[in-house]
Amino acid sequence: MKVVSFSLEEGAKYYGSIDGNRFFIGKRVPYAGGKGLMNVSGNAGQRYDRAEYREKYKFWADFIHPTAMAEGALFHTLNTYDRAHFTFSFLQFAAHVPNGDFVIYLRRLLKELPVLAKEYFPDLEIVGTRIHRVRGNSSTELENDHSTAGIIDYLNPSLAEIEDTEIIQAARFIHWVQNDAAHRALQIDVGIDNFKKAMSGYASHYKLDGADDIVCLLVADIRHQGRAHDAEIFNALKAADPASELVKLGEPRYHERLLTIKKEIKRLKDEGTLGRHRYKKDRRDFVPV
Template structure:
């Protein structure tokens, strides 16, 4: 039976509108979906709340994913403090979700790959009954049974519009899709695991590419993580990274150089990532180097 939610809202003391949802035909309490916000000329919602047990921590995932569970953690902290329910619908991506903030506007990107994995779960149709997977593409099933493709190699515009029809106001469809994903993340360990798996696959695949560009064989995990974070956020170009790495093999200097990229605008984020990496270095967790042959850390 597909889940259905009742939406509600209230204006808080600070004047901001909060949106809530409650699962129908259940004894569950209502939950926060997000708060309305204005970004440039766009109107949408955001959710940065971290309920108990809803922040990513590596330890539950180390048995399955090994060191990679730690490797993604500094970026997870910088993106959302690890919130499995992190959400925003106000920028050009129109819909962004997960502790790594997967954005819906990139064809074949991390959000699309993540969302396909979600829809393939046994309860995928429970949360999104009108969406189906066919030939590894996402389709919308109309009331007459016909299918409309929502994404392809060139565009995700139709998927973006399904999740969030416009940036002019907060709409019912936008809230329902948000409520479904927030509730799913809160109540299903399989959902949260897919957030982790997608992040690890993304960084692991990216490092193969970065190794080709920057010659990272035997590079320390600390340097590799910082490169991944820079490119994930987009605060530095490949040329800028290459210049930072040009230290004749002095990896400590390379790490320090990388920490300066984007510092004018993103010092707080850099501090978060650097602190997490430094902590793992002190604990011996990051005492690893990248292996080109293994495409992993040893």
């Protein structure tokens, strides 16, 4: 079992140690009257690089790039201060969504990387298809189709203050992903698979069959973050230039994020990666034009 020790230093920064390896866990930040952890600091080797994954995932490695950049892009990106209670990964998988990206991610970690899963989270296991916490001879389901309250309680019980549990669980995720290439690969696989499945649904819901890649990317990013309602998205899609309207959704509240999205879309368009594909519903994929 991985034993975590931690300390609060420099006034607001938590550092951890596992197996004698010291690392940054997160900065203490205030939010909406409460407190939580944030970690968006790291080096290039800890950041999503689409070039490394293009051979396996093709255009999808590029398609998720702007969203990844807006979400922090670091494999250990951490946020424990808002309503999700715990978001983690280069795409900030959120723990508050039943059957959502974080739940799928944790299920797969426990199932596909069982040896290290037992080292980092010895009290978690998959029972049937659900994540359970095991204590002695008892087993408690932590998530179902309607709630992730058990997972939230396990990771970050309260937004009012930063608990030891919150620091320790964050440290385990951070140390594991920083020191295990298989963990990072699984994180990428979960992220891209989630976008693929989501785009198939968006193609039907928003009538995006044949839509260009930039419009699809903007819809996918809006839905990933949840910054606009359906009515706003449908109205933007009716415009003469849907992309220019979609990229405004979320202003002014999410202005900084939208600047990042626009900058990265321009970068990919200028290099000839974006603006050259359309989504085909029957193939559940993008095709060159």
